[in-house]
Amino acid sequence: MAIDTPNSTGPGWIRAFIHFLTFVNQPIKRRFTLFFIGVLWWFLVMTILSVGSMIMVKTAISEDSRQLQPTIERLSSIATELGKLQLYLRTYPERGNEASSGAFVAGILPLVHVMSLESRKLKPEPLHRINTSTLKKGITAMRETALQMADSLEPHPLDSQKSFLKLRNTLLVKVNRLLGDTQTDLAILADLREQRHNKILGIVSGAATGSISVLVIATFLLALFTYYIRKAIGRPISSLIRQVEALVEGNSDLNARIRVASEDEIGILTHKLNLLTEKLHSLSVFKRVIEEDPGVHDVYIRLGEVFRKLGLEDFTLYEVNKNDCPVPVYPDHAPGRHVEMDRSGRGGTLCRAVKSNRMITSMDFAGICSRVCKEMNQDHACIPIMFSSGSFMIAQFVFEKVPRENQEEVFRNLRMASNFLDASRNVLESKKLMNELRENAIRDTLTGLYNRRFLTEIMESIVPGIRRRGGKLGVVMCDIDHFKEINDQHGHDAGDIVLKGTAEVLNRCRRASDIIIRYGGEEFVIIFRDMEKDDPYPLAERIRTEFSRQKIRYGKEILMRTISLGISVFPDDTDDIWEAIRLADEALFQAKNSGRNRTVRYGIPPSDDRVPAEKSS
Numbered sequence: 001m002a003i004d005t006p007n008s009t010g011p012g013w014i015r016a017f018i019h020f021l022t023f024v025n026q027p028i029k030r031r032f033t034l035f036f037i038g039v040l041w042w043f044l045v046m047t048i049l050s051v052g053s054m055i056m057v058k059t060a061i062s063e064d065s066r067q068l069q070p071t072i073e074r075l076s077s078i079a080t081e082l083g084k085l086q087l088y089l090r091t092y093p094e095r096g097n098e099a100s101s102g103a104f105v106a107g108i109l110p111l112v113h114v115m116s117l118e119s120r121k122l123k124p125e126p127l128h129r130i131n132t133s134t135l136k137k138g139i140t141a142m143r144e145t146a147l148q149m150a151d152s153l154e155p156h157p158l159d160s161q162k163s164f165l166k167l168r169n170t171l172l173v174k175v176n177r178l179l180g181d182t183q184t185d186l187a188i189l190a191d192l193r194e195q196r197h198n199k200i201l202g203i204v205s206g207a208a209t210g211s212i213s214v215l216v217i218a219t220f221l222l223a224l225f226t227y228y229i230r231k232a233i234g235r236p237i238s239s240l241i242r243q244v245e246a247l248v249e250g251n252s253d254l255n256a257r258i259r260v261a262s263e264d265e266i267g268i269l270t271h272k273l274n275l276l277t278e279k280l281h282s283l284s285v286f287k288r289v290i291e292e293d294p295g296v297h298d299v300y301i302r303l304g305e306v307f308r309k310l311g312l313e314d315f316t317l318y319e320v321n322k323n324d325c326p327v328p329v330y331p332d333h334a335p336g337r338h339v340e341m342d343r344s345g346r347g348g349t350l351c352r353a354v355k356s357n358r359m360i361t362s363m364d365f366a367g368i369c370s371r372v373c374k375e376m377n378q379d380h381a382c383i384p385i386m387f388s389s390g391s392f393m394i395a396q397f398v399f400e401k402v403p404r405e406n407q408e409e410v411f412r413n414l415r416m417a418s419n420f421l422d423a424s425r426n427v428l429e430s431k432k433l434m435n436e437l438r439e440n441a442i443r444d445t446l447t448g449l450y451n452r453r454f455l456t457e458i459m460e461s462i463v464p465g466i467r468r469r470g471g472k473l474g475v476v477m478c479d480i481d482h483f484k485e486i487n488d489q490h491g492h493d494a495g496d497i498v499l500k501g502t503a504e505v506l507n508r509c510r511r512a513s514d515i516i517i518r519y520g521g522e523e524f525v526i527i528f529r530d531m532e533k534d535d536p537y538p539l540a541e542r543i544r545t546e547f548s549r550q551k552i553r554y555g556k557e558i559l560m561r562t563i564s565l566g567i568s569v570f571p572d573d574t575d576d577i578w579e580a581i582r583l584a585d586e587a588l589f590q591a592k593n594s595g596r597n598r599t600v601r602y603g604i605p606p607s608d609d610r611v612p613a614e615k616s617s
Helices: 012-022 028-095 098-120 132-152 161-249 265-292 296-309 352-356 404-442 452-469 483-490 492-509 536-549 577-593
Strands: 314-320 326-330 378-386 392-400 473-480 515-520 523-528 552-554 557-559 563-570 599-601
Touching: 028 161, 161 265, 265 296, 265 404, 296 314, 296 326, 296 392, 296 404, 352 378, 352 392, 378 404, 392 404, 404 452, 452 473, 452 515, 452 523, 452 577, 473 492, 473 536, 473 577, 483 492, 483 557, 492 515, 492 523, 492 536, 492 552, 492 557, 523 536, 536 563, 536 599, 563 577, 577 599
Parallel strands: 563 599
Antiparallel strands: 314 326, 314 392, 378 392, 473 523, 473 563, 515 523, 552 557
8 A cells, every 4th residue: 555644854764763753654553552651661761760869869878877987986985075074074063162163164064065965966867967067166165165264274272283283184185185086077077968969969960860851852752743643643534524524415526535644544544535536436437428428339338448447358248138038239249158048048037147136156156157157267257237127237257267365356346347337327227218219219110110200310321421432322112002992991900910011021121231211101211222233123123022922911811912112223313312212202103103013213114024923912
């Protein structure tokens, strides 16, 4: 199936890649399944990025906690030292002069208490929970206060100078050592916090970038998929609806075709509708053409052309006559060898296609018709056409045996042939009816011969050809002798029988090219064609002799009559055909006046030697 992708530009590989991304050429059910899988995939990617980022952050924090463990342990030991110092300071006034040491203790004890509380909070936890700024401020204030207080501290009267200095120095050493260790650990904490911050910031930044990228790609693909799926489904469906509505309303341009934009079910449906429209168009054109054809045989020729285009070369068209016998009517050379009749000649009543009014083919059941195609290497199909009048036609197709796997194409061609036969049904019936009406208008109902109206029509086509060829026409006017006596003595029924007998004699004596006309009453005109070498006189004499010998039975009586004939030749006697008929009538008048039962040539006087032995009765 040829696919036309509208508005597609660029190299073919770009269109193929776009079709791959948007599943344009996939069946609709699979397309939406793939779309669901695609959406699920992008959600999975987003989830993996989010969970991965959280795992990486947690891993980074855990790594920071492991790096922080030594620092935490040192800060914990500092807390222990601070606790001891706090206890020492609390007991100092009891061992000394409370007045001299109270100011020192009162100033440094709160700071030591704060440092002790903050240091006890130090655990292997996230860094944001460690209040390092408070520790740093407390340590700094503690150092300043300790130095100031140490400088202003005076010895107790009960203590020796040596003990005082030892206490003072011990206190300063501990404070300085604690302050130094704390500041070192605080610097480590600050570095760890900065590293932690940068690492987490990098992880979050990478996760955000990845998420945004995935979101942009997914949004782009979704937009691309939506555009192309709307283009591949929405537009064709709208076009299909418009085309079907136009077909229903009869306003469709059967030459128009809908573009097939995909290979899915919509594309297949569009392609099928295009084929249907094409078939309707061909049927419409065919019907319009055969309506303008002049006759039934022209319609047969058109049907033959269609059958041959469908690959059905060997075919025969039959008309089933009044005796139910199929008569081949086209092609002209059809021998009718495909239909065998029974001895009575009543082949129609035995025809399965006529009896069932449906297509009969040996591909459905071998040997279905015992009278058709007995050759082992042939199959056949018979398609009947039933007219409203009840008459039938049969289109018979004969072809070589087709393997079962290849029969679908043959059936498709046969169905198409049947469509064309159906399209021609009304036209054929109309033209047949027109032919019948014309035959009734130009034929005499009693004798079956042509009438004067047909003579007028045929002369308009014969005379120009005779003049071009330089040929001749023999015109014979004949009249039954004493015909009025038959009607008077025996009645008009006897006269009708005599007229029919006269027509039989004329038909028996005529040549294939001759034309016989019932001119009126008991008068007849015979037009002898192709008289370049022959003389019409012997032909007319044969008619006169045969008629005088004919015995016409009417009831128990035998009627025998004679006939008189007058002859003229066109254009020897005149160059006007109607004048030639008048001259033949004038010669007939001479034959009547000279004793009847004579043949008189115009311009030649009648003689007794031309009167036959049989006399008029």
